[in-house]
Amino acid sequence: MNATRTLATTARVLTQIRHDPRTVGLLVVVPSLLIGLVAWIFTDTDVFATIGPAMLALFPFVVMFLVTSITTLRERRTGTLERLLSMPLGKGDFILGYTLAFGLLAVIQSLVASGYAIWVCGLTIKGDVWLLVAVAVTDAVLGSTLGLFASAFARTEFQVVQFMPAIVFPQILLGGIFLPRDQLPAGLKEISDWLPLSHAVDALNAVATNSHDAAYVGGQLLIIGAFAVGAVVVGALTLQRRTA
Template sequence: MNSRRTLATAARILSQVRHDPRTIVLLLVVPSLLIGLVAWIFSDTTSFSTVGPAMIALFPFIVMFLVTSITTLRERRTGTLERLLSMPLGKGDFILGYTLAFGLLAVVQSAIAVGYSVWVCGLTISGSIWLLLAVAVADAVLGTALGLLASAFANTEFQVVQFMPAIVFPQILLGGIFLPRDQLPNGLQQISDWLPLSHAIDALQAVASNSKDAAYIGGELLIIAAWILGAIVLGSVTLRRRTP
């Protein structure tokens, strides 16, 4: 892998996104609007303070997963990836370039979502807002990494969408949004412990309530980082030059 090629790939992706207003809106605006909708639903109650941190984890994760996986697959289906890999660019450079580009977008996306949740929707944060932002960014980058991995196995955009029930929906159902994870049946709780979105939701809720110390939050971030690294490595190994 070469850092110059990785940075060039990231710059190319960012340039493409910059010229696509719909993708910009989907990445930067839609997650905050969905969080605002949830806040509006619970406007007559205090429930948003409970579910708000989970929404910060959920919507950016889903959006980054979809946009990254479909964009990467399109590069392969149009032959762009095959042409790029015929040059000195390697698969690792390509995957890391995508991760860097969408990681930078994840920082902006998360900053908007956190700021909107706290200062517009009234989400109460007892802990550090900067730590909340750090976890939110890690969660969005996790969605990016899993999207890159899914794109390596999909042949069409429709197949990418089919990965949602397999990869994303179980994490939503078992992540503690509908029922606290410690109240799940024993087998489901053990499965939930292995799902990365569960740790992102736990960390965001812990920061919001200031119920855990920094060591706990750091441990959750390490688990998320391990999943990100594993998805990037596996995506690099399994990435195909062109869709058959």
């Protein structure tokens, strides 16, 4: 891999997205609006204080997964990737460049969503706010890397959507969003331990309630980061030059 080529890919992706207002709105605005809708639904109750941290994990994760996977797939379907790889650009440069671009967008998205949840929707955070933001950012980056991973196997945008039930929905169901993971039936708790979104939800809840120290949250961040790196590596190894 070459740093210059990777950064050039990053700049190209960011330039393309900057000229697409709908994608920018989907990435930056929609997760905050969804969090606000959840807070509005549970006005005058304590429910949002309980599920709010999980929403910070859920909505950015799903949005980044969809946008990244579809954008990367479009590069293959239009032949852009094949033309790029005919030049001195390797698959690693391409994947890492996309990871950096969408990682930067994930940072912006998470900062906006976290700030909106805390200062507009009134989400109470008993721990350090910077830790909450760090987890939210890492979780959004995870969504991007899993999107890159899924795009390597999909042939159409419809197939990307089909990956949602296989990759995203099990993590939502078993991640502790609807039911605490320690209350899951035997077997499902063990499965949830191997799903990265579970660790993001655990870490966000730990920061929100200040129930664990920074070392615990740091350990969860390392697990999420390991999944993200693994998705990038597998995506680079399996990426096809174009879609038939």
